[in-house]
Amino acid sequence: MSKLTKSSSVAPPSVPATARSYHHGDLRSELLDAAARLLREEGEAGLSMRRLAQELGVSRTAPYHHFADKHSLLCGVAEEGFRRFRRVLSESELGLHGVLREDSLRDFSRRYVDFAVNNAEYYDLMFGGKLWKSQALTESLKTEAYRAFREYLGYIRGYQQQGQISSEVAPLRFAQLSWSTLHGISRLLIDGIYLESEVVEEMCRTAAEMFARQARL
Template sequence: MSMHPRTRSYHHGDLRAALLTRAEETLREKGPAALSLRELARDLGVSHAAPSRHFKDKQALLDALAQSGFERMAAVLGASQDGVPEKISEQVEAVVRAYVGFARDNAALLDLMYSVKHDPEASDALLEATQRWSDLVLRLVADAQARGEVREGPLEHTALPVFATLHGYADLAVSGMLPPEMDEHGLDVVIAFILRGIRP
């Protein structure tokens, strides 16, 4: 178990996981510019080249960070639907609150997640993780459409603006572009707006 290999053995035990954990802390506390492989290594008490055994370069670590971010986000959004009645208004409200909450709690990570996507050759696993959560929104809208709670039309057309609004609001909120007094209230407004836009 040796939680604290203070008596540091030559091998760390799980350096890869430790790097990711510490990297995310640093990202959250000091921003992406302060992320350096060498400093991470120092923090963890290993040599400056040790990280290269687990991530071929810095981008690989960032990709891994982004991937875990997408996975956690998908989990959060999925969980947001637990116990929510099959009514699009409540479902949308839950998912929007969950997404904005996640964005607030993981602002720098979310930035990272979205910037990685620009890269033409991101790993398949990452790309898959990227899309998993958008599938959730798509399914939500599709089901509601089947129940007649959402206007007709191709799924991409009904879900796309929902997605855009959701994402845009979260981004604005995280960027601090919104007068803070409307932070919570603004959410209600945005939810109502989305519902108006999709109802039959």
């Protein structure tokens, strides 16, 4: 019984006053939120299944009734990340399908990189080897993950059909290449390699310029 350390935490995580009576109520989604929070605040090393359970005031093994294992839990977090990611990207000018201007590419690039940098705890899982290399992505995660890229590819195809992108450009290749660039910028920024966060703006501008030239706008 010595583990009710929850009462010692400064701000109890929004439990509705009725303290809790054996059954938690909404453990699954609270696990996902707490996991993301721990990752953000303390990095990968700060997240353990046991710690997570303790933080939410349940026993060590309770989370296993909602996620088969740690891997599944992380897939769940990544999935939530993709939902937020798609929402951000879909608000981009790029989806408007009018005239394709360099500004639109810049806006998209900026949104992409900003999301990655400001939601690194999600981005790391969404586009990191940790989950993908395991070759065991949740089916729902796979769906969500590919949808993001497919939507982007759809934009490119749309613009090409409207004659806004040279017909000599292979849409898939163009999409992969520009996505790679944005991914590379994001990764270097997040990990603090060769790039400082002060240059985000300029990197995105130059990247968009490069994309535009490649598309022969």
